[in-house]
Amino acid sequence: MCLAIPGQILSTAGQDLERMGRVSFGGVVKEVSLAYVPQAEVGDYVVVHIGFAICKLDIQEAEQTLHYLERMHLREKVDG
Template identity: 55%
Template sequence: MCLAIPGKIIQITQQEKDNRLGKVNFAGVVKVVNLTYVPQADVGDYVTVHVGFALNVMDQHDAELVISHLNSVSEQNEAKLDKVRQRIQKRSGRS
């Protein structure tokens, strides 16, 4: 039940402080999503959505770094992946 899916905000449709809404594109399926918990999210951002609510703005830089590594993983080893992770964590202040 705790599954949440990332989607891209394509339009902010309502800016009320307690009821911020926007249209979010999930690989072609567009749904209205409640964005009240992510006031910083804007058009172009990816948000993680669960039962109609965005729970966070995805750290795209982090995601892209891991993806770029995954794509070249056949030439790399786990230690290098760890280094990437450590760099990401230092940069984002996350441990």
């Protein structure tokens, strides 16, 4: 099973197929390819799968998904 996770773009560099961004996933920052989302800018949320941003996400959807992921994590701690 694969999982795509929303993250917020902190910075960008490069152009076209070499465009990269620093993306924050709840405080964990990773370098991500932004080649598939040329319209994404600093501050935007993107859905990331295996190191590639695959689509831009509006802030409400991103916050809702992050909330669900947080609740799942807390539930695992309580159940585990």
